[in-house]
Amino acid sequence: MKELINEKGLRIDGRRVDELRPLKIEVGVLKNADGSSYIEMGKNKIVVAVYGPKEVHPKHQALPDRSVLRCRYHMAPFSVDVRKPPQPSRREIEISKVIREALEPALILEEYPRTAIDVYLEVLQADGGSRCAGITASAVALADAGISMRDMVVACAAGKVSGQVVIDLNDVEDKEGEADMPIAIMPNLNQVTLLQLDGILTSEEFERAFEMAVNACRTIYEVQRKALMDKYFGKAGEE
Amino acid sequence: MRKMPAIERKYVTPGELIAEGSYKPIGNVIRIKDKFYSTKVGLAEISREGIRVIPLSGPYIPRVDDLVIGKIVDFSAFSWEVDINSCFFAYLSAQNVFGKDFSPDRESLLRKFAIGDLIYAKIIAYDRTRNPLLSVSGPGLGRIPKGEVVKISPAKVPRLIGKKGSMIKTIESATNCKLIIGQNGIVLIMGPPDGVLLATQAIRMVESEAHLAGLTKNIQNFLSKYKEVGS
Amino acid sequence: MMSVVKKSIVVEQLRRAQMIELLSKEKRLDNRGLMDFRPITIETGVIERANGSARVQVGNTQVIAGVKIELGEPFPDAPDKGLLVVNAEVLPLASAYAEPGPPDEDAIELARVVDRGIRESHMIDLSKLALIPGRKVCAVFVDVNVLNTDGNLLDASSYATVASIATSKMPKFYVDENGQIRQSDEIIPLPINGIPISITMARIGDTLIVDPTSEEEAVMDARITLVVDENGNLCAGQKGQPGTLNFDQVKLATKIAKAKAKEIREIIKEGIMRNVKG
Secondary structure (H helix, E strand, O other): OOOOOOOOEEEOOOOOOOOOEEEEEEEOOOOOOOOEEEEEEEEEEEEEEEEEEEEEEOHOOOOOOEEEEEEEEEEEEHHHHOOOOOOHHHHHHHHHHHHHHHHHHHHHHHHOOOEEEEEEEEEEOOOOOOHHHHHHHHHHHHOOOOOOEOOOOOEEEEEEEOEEEOOOOHHHHHEEEEEEEEEEEEOOOEEEEOOOOOOOOOOOHHHHHHHHHHHHHHHHHHHHHHHHHHHHHHHHHHH | OOOOOEEEEEEEEEOOOOEEEEOOOEEEEEEEEEEEOOOEEEEEEEEEEEEEEOOOOOOEOOOOOOOEEEEEEEEEEEEEEEEEEEEEEEEHHHHHHOOOOOOOOHHHHHHHHOOOOOOEEEEEEOOOOEEEEEEOOOOOEEEOOOOOOEEEEEEHHHHHHHHHHHHHHHHHHHOOOOOEEEOOOEEEOOOHHHHHHHHHHHHHHHHHHHHOOOOHHHHHHHHHHHHHHHH | OOOOOOOOOOHHHHHHHHHHHHOOOEOOOOOOOOOOHHHHHHHHOOOOOOOOEEEEOOOOEEEEEEEEEEEOOOOHHHHHOOOEEEEEOOOOOOOOOOOOOOOOHHHHHHHHHHHHHHHOOOOOOOHEEEEEEEEEEEEEEEEEEEOOOOOOOOHHHHHHHHHHHOOEEEEEEOOOOOOOOOEEEEEEEEOOOOOOEEEEEEEEEEEEEOOOOOHHHHHHEEEEEEEEEEOOOOEEEEEEEOOOOOOHHHHHHHHHHHHHHHHHHHHHHHHHHHHHOO
């Protein structure tokens, strides 16, 4: 079995167990979209576009009292090691659903009845944790579009690799580790909007992983906030 | 001397705590017990009157009595479909234009307003159950025959108008142009070509600096600099 | 699958009138001359995981292309040639009119015209990609994703494709004593013959313009794309839109394409060099 954590406690990319990969978020990267963002989290590169609120087609899909949130997570064929055909896979469809369900609690959809809000995520390069990075970027794009939100949504995965609980798994750790647990939270309301688990964790490990993931989310939230402040307030926003 | 109410201002993002206390929530604010959170990216204002957030982006939400600039994009036997830069298309009924005796006649509709025509119209009806309805019966309303169109974020329209129209008047007099600002973020500029160019630049400047203090002065400086250099 | 007319942007009558008036003075709405391209920016190597990649902007049109090189079986009628597959998608991110779903006729035409330019100009020497003739060859997959549309997707996609292919790297494959294909540690570039350049023109009234924006495309009567190789030969062409071109306009288009291709080729090459050094 590949050694994923060495005797010095360093992972294959040199990180410690509680260290996040380098993170960068840009706001307003696409001209036509109502809101957009771009995120790099380790080697993940994801661009998100938000269109809406807008009229729903076909009309019968519209809801009388709120907006309909639609989400599409898609991986570019060149985003992974072995080229992936462009047609959506079952994995992409499941991830689209959990991302939608992770974002929905934060949006005040009742303000926009009979409309749709479309969130399109395109993964240009994937390296483990792309759904979490996608959720983080999507919340930023939704805020950029000026859609009313109760809170931001921010996501990070925790897991277990070589017997130790770690944060922010990359692709190799995700594939060869013992457990991967993506979570998403609304950081001011302290609510969980995404939780998935793939692998085996004891109850103690689960609690540790959960706590580490929540803390990581808070760190990432600061990057989201700063990205929005920089774009909208520029120098005036510097405290 | 009259004492001005103190307004505290801060930049906020969605979910951020703005203030605690007994305030009245005015706009773009969620209240949980005595804590107030922003629902938008924008400038929060806390005063004796209450707490509100002025958003820096977001769609145009139609309001009855708003004056908007719309583009005819389609038509049916009874009405034109109008793009008003909002979440919904608006409708202008043939009856509003031709009178109550109107009978469906495809030719008349096209003769009056063609696809791509711009109209200055008033929103006469809008609620949560249906698309906005427009009317062009009123002074100054109807088809826009000439001018250049600039689109800005609807959230910035109040800044472009200014207190009692001061900002728009400043731009108009410096550029020798007439400006019509739709509440939906569409601006029409009519005037000489170099005036139109200057006005467009001034509008873009207002849009990008809407949240900054001293905007009025900056715009005045920008416009007067050009007047010195200019034709 | 039916071929249908799609809903697209409605250009304001006033804007259309302005456009026509400016064209009579040989100017365009964004102050360009008839033969001026918008600013072109090129970044290569943006997707490290891919064998090659490029992000290209032509004005506000933004396209990203990625190259993946894998092993495959050759076509029976070309047993000693590698494979080239070009796919294009106008992502739903790109505009309010782009919908998720399989590529429609526009996206398929886009992919096939870009492919034609690369293939017919022999940009990639496919004969150098046969490892075991008749059995195993290298397959070069180019996937083009349009991120933001503002007209002239054809040229932007072509430039991204060409830049990503020109900067692609692959492991050197060899056949061992047992007839098995192995990968050596040596990294080599794709065998390239030269860079074909695509030039798209639109006819609005009697005027031909290059590099149309979305607005100009909504108003244009006809469109023609010509691809020119390094020797100045035309190697691919496609007329688009239901309008026509008269014979003089076709001749003029070939003249324009040859002249502009020289100019744009320098820009593309310079962009590639800058990235490779950087």
